[in-house]
Each structure stands twice: as structure tokens, then as C-alpha cells.
Amino acid sequence: FPPGKVPAIDWDPATTEAEQPRHPFAARAKDTVADTATPGVCGLQNLGNTCFMNAALQCLSHCGLLTAFFLSGNFVADINTKNPLGHNGELAKQYAKLLRKLWSGHYNALAPREFRIALATFCPLLQDMGQHDTQEFLMTLLDGLHEDLNLVQDKPYITEELESNGCADDVLASQAWRQYLLRNQSFIVDTFQGQLKSTIRCNRCDNVSVTFDPVTFFTLPAQTAMDLYVVIPVYFRSRDYDEPLIKFSCRILRTASLIDLQSCVAHQANIPRDCVAVRDIFQGRVFCAFDRDETVDVIRVNDEIFGYELMEAPPGPEPKDRPPASPPVDGEKVLVTFTQFNPEHQRILVPMIFVLDRHISTRQLYAFINAHLPSPLRCNVLPQAGQVTEESPGSTANSNVPLTEECTEELPGPEDYPFSIMLVNKESVPCDMTGRLSKQGTCLDDRQLSVHAWCRLSLRPGMHGIMLGIKWHTAPDDGAFLSLVDDESVAKNEQWIKQSSKNTQLTLKDCWDSFIEEEQLGENDMWYCNRCKEHRAAFKRLQVFRAPRILIIHLKRFQYTGSYRRKIESHVDYPLEGLDLAPYIAQSLPRGQQAIYDLFGITHHLGTSIEFGHYTATVKHANTDEWYHYDDSDATLCTEADVHPASSAYLLFYRLRD
Structure with missing residues (x-):
């Protein structure tokens, strides 16, 4: 049979599967036998949130290279029963059995129970009845088939890390690929895997590191x-x-x-x-x-x-093991936020933020604030204010001393300034200045602020520092701040x-351009530069170096940032024929060689949530070149005009043109 086409097979529809009555996947759904059906056109029953599996299997079924390999029986010779990472060949056998039924021409729909049970046995993540990501499922399946069919019987332990060190790309790439093949040789590798070139450049010294890694899925950003x-x-x-x-x-x-x-x-x-x-x-x-x-x-x-x-720079968080009543240490700093109020205690303007000595006196605090006000608001206090010296660091603060305690030094007081400094609670509401500080947190508790009369403060920061208030005797004009x-x-x-608002549609070319564009790594993804001997926010660029025979493109439609999850609904225009990968391949192709691909499968994700969405597939028949749409057990013939790009496209399957 021609390369990429699927051979005819013999299958007895009377063949029954082993019953698994106690397994949740074994109930309800049954195979639907047909008098006549087109081989390869067969739906898959939903066994309970298994649409993610069905959609991927339909696309993989019409990958002629892989299906012919299994239906011809050639896979049996490659089964590796010694591989501890494999499944003793059972996953490969169950997949071959499923393909034989799909291509027998005797069924309208199958209930893939045995295959699902086998897969769940080897992959604990798939043992539940929940929804899963179809790309993650396909990655698990291909990896499992690879290990079952891995020709390497004894995998060597490889410790050598390849360094670029000015080595030519083709030489380093070949070394990396040979090193990979020492542990991984299978029909899956030959068919689905390519090679990525990763270039990282230090943002400080321009030191460059180049690595080459195998790749099965090309994850392209699908965002505008x-x-x-x-x-x-x-x-x-x-x-x-x-x-x-x-x-x-x-x-x-x-x-x-x-x-x-x-x-x-x-x-x-x-x-x-x-x-x-x-x-x-x-x-x-x-x-x-x-x-x-x-x-x-x-x-x-x-x-x-x-x-x-x-x-x-402000100090870091307060050490958790510091005793609550420990005295301040000379030279320690705290971040202090000052909320501003008018005479009626209403918040005005915007807060002021400063880094201050933790053991500052209130007199120094008043002088500091006055010195940092906009010049029209500053007042000239008595000359003694500029002669203030630090109190002895030995006098520690007591949070139970009233704020109204008398000061023995004859120095300028609050009345000399156009403002007063107040305590505020965590909601920036002024506290009662005549009472003692609360230990219950109605105002900043004793771990955050304690005051010893007018002369000295001992500031104890909370998570984000100290919060105080500035009450103006006469509200200043907004323009000053x-x-x-x-x-x-x-x-x-x-x-x-x-x-950017005009460009709401994307082409697959746009996605590829974004994929190979150099990006700067974030603060949480720093790269260690062996020249600077420090971690740096380096620049990274990805390029294709070795193109696979079957190209699987994963459009990145789900965005996760902390607790925030979002599906990207961008409309991506992808070609059905003639996708040229050459512009994205880092090395020049040999004379006469091309990297032209034709589409044969699409998985769609419908819905706004990965947890509650639904997967379907649109697939080009490996033998007849007709397009069919698969929605679990339903298989519907469609025209090429129906295979239009949509915002639901999630995985794209392309085969390399001969």
C-alpha cells in the first residue's frame, strides 16, 4: 500500500472484549455494529468525560504512517518487555486492537473500554472520571507507546552536558540528537519528534548559551x-x-x-x-x-x-523568630506610610511613603516630614530643630506608656508645625490619641508600633511596614501634591x-513569528550566567532545527496566572495545505529539500473553561482524503469548505509532504 495510507484488514465483529464489570469504564456504552461502514470512519462512545481522549484518537487514527505501522503488525517486533518505563507492550497491543476495530468497516461507533482501562492502569492521572486536557492526554499516549516500542534495551546513564562553547550549530545539534538516541529509539521518535534550538543571552554581558532538545508538540502562542x-x-x-x-x-x-x-x-x-x-x-x-x-x-x-x-531600599519582612517584645536595633529601617487628613479627619490627597530609622524620635519625625513637604507647605521651625541629636539607643519603648506622657526636653513640639502626626488603624482611620495603644489590633498592635512619650518611637513593622497619619491644621491645596x-x-x-485593537485575528504565521521571537525571562525564571556568576533576567529565543514527519501544533489557549484562569478565544487562520516551515528552521535546508506540510486533523475545544469544555475533532480520511467531523460517537461527512479556521481550534496535525 502507498506510504501514508492505511492497509485493509480482516476483523471478525463477533470478537468480544473481556468483560470488566466492576470497572467504571466498562458500563453502559456498547459497540454499535454496522452492516457496511467506511473503514476508518467510526465514532467513539463517551465513557464519561472522555471526549478529550476521543478527539485525539480520531486525529491519531488518520495519521497514516502510524496506523499502517500498527495494522501491518510491524510494531510487534519492536515491543520492549524489559523497559522499566514501558508497559510490557500492553499499551501498544491495546492501541493496535483499537485501530483494527476502527478500520474494520464493521462498526459505526466503538466503546474503547479496554484501551481506556489499559491507559488508566499505566497512567494514574487518567484513572478518574474527570475531564482532562487533550494535549496532555496525547502526550501521555505517545510517550507510553514510545516506551513500549523503544528499541534500546539497556539505557546508558548520561551525565555529560553538552556546551556550545562556540561550536557550530549543526555539530552541536548532531551531538545532542545522537546523545538522545542512545536512550530513545522508536517509531514514535522517527515519526513525531523534531529538535528545538534554544538560545539564551545574558542581558548584562551578552554571554550566549545554545542547547538542542527533542520536541513532539510545538506550543505556539495563540494570543493577540x-x-x-x-x-x-x-x-x-x-x-x-x-x-x-x-x-x-x-x-x-x-x-x-x-x-x-x-x-x-x-x-x-x-x-x-x-x-x-x-x-x-x-x-x-x-x-x-x-x-x-x-x-x-x-x-x-x-x-x-x-x-x-x-x-x-526598604527592609525585608520582619523575621518570624523575633520575640514580640525584643528591643529595636540601631540602624534598622522601616517602611512608613503616611495617610493625609484634613482637620475633620477626612482622607485627602495621596499617601506619602518613606524609609525611616526604626528608633526615630517623634521630634525627628516631625522635622523629617516637614523637610520633605512641597516647599510651599514647609514651615521654618525653631533653630533648635536642626540641632536634634539621636537619643541613647538604650532606651527601649513600652507599648503601654500613654502618648500624652510629658517630655522633659525643651524642644519644638507638634504645635510648631502645620500638621500633626497620628496613629491610624489598618484601615487608615485615626486612633484616639489620648489613650493607650490597643493590644487587640483596633489600632496597630504592639508588634507594629509602640510609643514612649514625645521623645522617642520604636517602630515595629507589619507585613508592609508602619502606617501613620498626617492631619493638616489647614487643608493644603491639591496642586501642591x-x-x-x-x-x-x-x-x-x-x-x-x-x-492592537484593530488586529483581533491571527494567522498561523503570526503564531510562529511569536514563537521564535526573542523574549526576556521574568524575575521568577532567572538564568544563571556562567560568565557573570549570577542569575540574570536573560533573553531567550526558540527555533526549529529538525522538522518532524508529523507536525503537531498546540495552540496555547489557556492562560494561568496564580488563581486567574482564562481561555484565549483568538481566531487563528491556518492553512489546509502548503504550510511552509522553512522560515522558522534555524539551519538551511539541503538543496532540493522542502518543509511543506498539509493539514489532516484538528481537535477543537468548545467552551470557556478547560474543566468544563467539550472536545471534538475534524479529520481528513487517510485513504479517501474526505473530511469528517467527529463528536464522540457521531461521525459526519463534511466538505473542505466546512474545515474553516475557528477560535475553537486547539491541536493541528500536519503531515510532511513527500
């Missing part, structure tokens, strides 16, 4: 630019409060962390990243102080994000949004 990126406006407050607020516009990946947003602000402000504090400000108070590892999807559309320049100028990034990203 608007799906991939989010634009976040950030109002930047310089440490010089005479400077206006600057509105930055940060365009970053939706999967980026708050560290990445912090880095973006620091880059645009040209300051160190650790000297930037990012806060969500709502109605004059800090609504949210983000954790560094949170992703930017926690930021909502209407949130107002502020970036504060700090004079120095809120004058605003736009950075050039604002207009640039407004234009990007306008342009």
Missing part, C-alpha cells in the same frame, strides 16, 4: 497583542515632593509579577528597582500593598497604581492600544 500584554498606568512620586507626579505607562505581559511592574517603573524613572514601592491607592489611602510574587492580574481596570521613589505631567510612554502605549 492585547491578549498577551496589559498596559498599566502608574503615577510616579519622586522623593523630591517639589517635582510633579509623573504618569508612566507600563506595558508588560499579563503573566508578569509585581516585581516586573516594579522593574518597569524603575526603568522609566531611571532609579534602582529596590528603591520603588508600588501601591494601589484608593480614596486617599493605601488600598493594597502588593506582595512581590503576585501577578499583575490582581490589578483591576480602575485601580490607581502609584510608584514611590524611596531614598533607600497632585500636579501631573505625562511621560512619553503614555502617548506611545495609547497608540499601541489603538493599533
Whole structure:
């Protein structure tokens, strides 16, 4: 029979499967026998959320190279019963048995119980009755078949790591492929696997590392630019409060962390990243102080994000093993947020954030705040204020001492300033200044703030530092704090949004272009540079180096960022014939050789959730070249015009043209 076509077989429909009455997959669904049916056109009964399996099996069934290999019986000679990673050939035998029934021409629909039971036996993840991802299922199946048919009887232990070290790509790629074949040789490898070139470049010293790895699925981003990126406006407050607020516009990946947003602000402000504090400000108070590892999807559309320049990097979190009553240590710093209030205790303007000495006195605190106000609001206090010296570090604070305790030093007091500093609770509401601090947390508890009279503070930070209040005796004009100028990034990203909003459809070429585009690794995916001897946020690029005979393209339609899950519904226009992979192959093809592929299978995901969606398949018959649509047990003839690109396409199966 011609290459890529499926041979005719003999099958007795009276053959029955071994009954497995106690297994959940053995009940209900039955084979549907047909008087006459087209070999290869046969539905698969849903055994309980098995549409993910059925859709993938229909596409794989019409991979003529693989099906002919199994139906001819050639696979039997390759079964490896000694491979501890294999299944003693049982998975391969059950798959061959399923193919024989599918291609017998005696069934309208099959209940693939024995195959499902065999697969669940060898793959614990598939033992439940839940929905699974069809790509993950197919990866598991191909890997299982590979290990059952692996020709390598004794796998050598390989410790050598191949280094590029200026070696030519073709030489290094050949070495990597030969090394891979020392442990992996099978019909699955020959048919489905190619090779990827990965290039990583240090963002600091331009050191380059090149590696070559086997690949079965080419996972291409299926997102438009608007799906991939989010634009976040950030109002930047310089440490010089005479400077206006600057509105930055940060365009970053939706999967980026708050560290990445912090880095973006620091880059645009040209300051160190650790000297930037990012806060969500709502109605004059800090609504949210983000954790560094949170992703930017926690930021909502209407949130107002502020970036504060700090004079120095804030301290890390309080050590968990520190006793609650331990005294402060000289030189320790704390991050202090000041919410501003008018005389009626209503929040106004935006908070101020500073890094301060943990053992600062209140007199020093007043002088510090006054010195950092916009110049129109500063007042000239008595000369003694500039002569303040640090108190002895030996005097520790007691959280039970009233705030009204008298100070023995004759120095400027709060009345010399146009504002008062207050305690606030965790919701930025002023506390009663005449009482003692609560130990129950109605105001910041004794682990976060304790005060010893007017002379000295001992600041104990919570998760995001100290929160205090500034109450103005006369409310200042908004312009003193809120004058605003736009950075050039604002207009640039407004234009990007306008342009990107027009491009809501993708071609498969767009997906391939995104796949090979160089990207910068995130803060949580740092690469160790052996030249810098440090982990760096390097640049990475992927390219095809060895093209497979059967090309499986996985359109990445599901986005996971923390607790946020989202399906990408982009419409991707893919060719039915003549997909040219040459532009994405890193090496030049030999003279006369092409990398042209034709489509023969598509799995579709219907629905908005991977947990509750439904899978179907559209497949080109391996022998007749007719297109059929499969929805579990239903098989329907369709025309080529019906095989139009859709937002539901999830896996694309292409065969290399002879």
C-alpha cells in the first residue's frame, strides 16, 4: 500500500472484549455494529468525560504512517518487555486492537473500554472520571507507546552536558540528537519528534548559551497583542515632593509579577528597582500593598497604581523568630506610610511613603516630614530643630506608656508645625490619641508600633511596614501634591492600544513569528550566567532545527496566572495545505529539500473553561482524503469548505509532504 495510507484488514465483529464489570469504564456504552461502514470512519462512545481522549484518537487514527505501522503488525517486533518505563507492550497491543476495530468497516461507533482501562492502569492521572486536557492526554499516549516500542534495551546513564562553547550549530545539534538516541529509539521518535534550538543571552554581558532538545508538540502562542500584554498606568512620586507626579505607562505581559511592574517603573524613572514601592491607592489611602510574587492580574481596570521613589531600599519582612517584645536595633529601617487628613479627619490627597530609622524620635519625625513637604507647605521651625541629636539607643519603648506622657526636653513640639502626626488603624482611620495603644489590633498592635512619650518611637513593622497619619491644621491645596505631567510612554502605549485593537485575528504565521521571537525571562525564571556568576533576567529565543514527519501544533489557549484562569478565544487562520516551515528552521535546508506540510486533523475545544469544555475533532480520511467531523460517537461527512479556521481550534496535525 502507498506510504501514508492505511492497509485493509480482516476483523471478525463477533470478537468480544473481556468483560470488566466492576470497572467504571466498562458500563453502559456498547459497540454499535454496522452492516457496511467506511473503514476508518467510526465514532467513539463517551465513557464519561472522555471526549478529550476521543478527539485525539480520531486525529491519531488518520495519521497514516502510524496506523499502517500498527495494522501491518510491524510494531510487534519492536515491543520492549524489559523497559522499566514501558508497559510490557500492553499499551501498544491495546492501541493496535483499537485501530483494527476502527478500520474494520464493521462498526459505526466503538466503546474503547479496554484501551481506556489499559491507559488508566499505566497512567494514574487518567484513572478518574474527570475531564482532562487533550494535549496532555496525547502526550501521555505517545510517550507510553514510545516506551513500549523503544528499541534500546539497556539505557546508558548520561551525565555529560553538552556546551556550545562556540561550536557550530549543526555539530552541536548532531551531538545532542545522537546523545538522545542512545536512550530513545522508536517509531514514535522517527515519526513525531523534531529538535528545538534554544538560545539564551545574558542581558548584562551578552554571554550566549545554545542547547538542542527533542520536541513532539510545538506550543505556539495563540494570543493577540492585547491578549498577551496589559498596559498599566502608574503615577510616579519622586522623593523630591517639589517635582510633579509623573504618569508612566507600563506595558508588560499579563503573566508578569509585581516585581516586573516594579522593574518597569524603575526603568522609566531611571532609579534602582529596590528603591520603588508600588501601591494601589484608593480614596486617599493605601488600598493594597502588593506582595512581590503576585501577578499583575490582581490589578483591576480602575485601580490607581502609584510608584514611590524611596531614598533607600526598604527592609525585608520582619523575621518570624523575633520575640514580640525584643528591643529595636540601631540602624534598622522601616517602611512608613503616611495617610493625609484634613482637620475633620477626612482622607485627602495621596499617601506619602518613606524609609525611616526604626528608633526615630517623634521630634525627628516631625522635622523629617516637614523637610520633605512641597516647599510651599514647609514651615521654618525653631533653630533648635536642626540641632536634634539621636537619643541613647538604650532606651527601649513600652507599648503601654500613654502618648500624652510629658517630655522633659525643651524642644519644638507638634504645635510648631502645620500638621500633626497620628496613629491610624489598618484601615487608615485615626486612633484616639489620648489613650493607650490597643493590644487587640483596633489600632496597630504592639508588634507594629509602640510609643514612649514625645521623645522617642520604636517602630515595629507589619507585613508592609508602619502606617501613620498626617492631619493638616489647614487643608493644603491639591496642586501642591497632585500636579501631573505625562511621560512619553503614555502617548506611545495609547497608540499601541489603538493599533492592537484593530488586529483581533491571527494567522498561523503570526503564531510562529511569536514563537521564535526573542523574549526576556521574568524575575521568577532567572538564568544563571556562567560568565557573570549570577542569575540574570536573560533573553531567550526558540527555533526549529529538525522538522518532524508529523507536525503537531498546540495552540496555547489557556492562560494561568496564580488563581486567574482564562481561555484565549483568538481566531487563528491556518492553512489546509502548503504550510511552509522553512522560515522558522534555524539551519538551511539541503538543496532540493522542502518543509511543506498539509493539514489532516484538528481537535477543537468548545467552551470557556478547560474543566468544563467539550472536545471534538475534524479529520481528513487517510485513504479517501474526505473530511469528517467527529463528536464522540457521531461521525459526519463534511466538505473542505466546512474545515474553516475557528477560535475553537486547539491541536493541528500536519503531515510532511513527500
